[in-house]
Amino acid sequence: MENNEVSTSANIEEWTPKTKLGKEVVEGKITSIEQIFEEGKKILEPEIVDFLLPGLEHEIILIGGTPGKGGGKRRTPAKRTARMHKSGRRFTTSCLVVVGNKDGYVGVGMGKAPEFRNALEKAIKKAKMNIIPVRRGCGSWECNCGGNHSIPFQVEGKEGSVRVILKPAPKGLGLCASDSVKKVMMLAGIKDIWIKSFGSTQTRTNYIKAVFNALKKLNTIKS
Incomplete structure (x- = not known):
């Protein structure tokens, strides 16, 4: 278990599929996660991933912050925001999670809820999907060893002001990256990489x- 008491895997025995893809998985028509991606199907139930890719691990990205001793900021697992309502202030907790099997599969998900535990559960489910x-x-x-320790070619990604x-x-x-990015790479199964970042x-x-x-x-992208 990673850093908390929330279970990464759902109870498959109690799962009743609600989507066509989920039913095909239970019926044995789809037997691997690779088959889903080859057919271009979208995963809408986290239990599908639990069924086809058991043993996933997860890590929490520290997106929150509180004032540290002597100034600066101390990173925390959750970000808490408040909104004003007629009944007073209402707080929302946000949590960012990465899941992966350390062998070529990784997912990222954000969850929001009044309580941290509920936000974490939502984030894990979204990361799986x-x-x-x-x-x-x-x-x-x-x-040029021909192994799978890194990536085959250079790629670029962007989100907001960050590139x-x-x-x-x-x-x-090794992983020449920040601690947060190292979590993503380790769960993806990447052992060696250079990362250059721009923006905030x-x-x-x-x-x-x-x-x-x-x-x-x-x-x-084709190499």
Whole structure:
């Protein structure tokens, strides 16, 4: 379990599919997560991912902040905002989560609710429904080993004011990125990579989404 007591996996035995895709999974017509992406189908139930891709892990991205000792900001797992209503202030908690199997699949999701636990559960479910295959390889001219430790070519992603460039790295270099981005790469199964970022990267939500958008392009761009 990662950093909290919320379960990553749903109870499959109690799951009653509500979508056509979910019914096809239960009936055995679809037997792998790869088949879903090959047929271009959209995942609308998180239980589909639990059924076909068991053992997913998740990490919370620290998007909140409180004043630290001696100034500065101390990062927290949730961001809390308030809105004024006739009955007074109402608080909303936001949570950003990354899920993955550390072997080529990763997803990012944002959840909002009055309580942190509910926001976390929503974020995990959305991350599962947003899961994508990550194309890995060795595109570094310094290495060229043919393994799957990095990415096959350079890609770029953008979200809001944040822009990131992901570059292949030689084997053994490691993840040259911030702690938040390292969580995404580790859950995707990427061990070596160069990352260059532009814009307001302190906005963690846009930063992580920009990285996720870049990873998506690995499947759409032909090398």
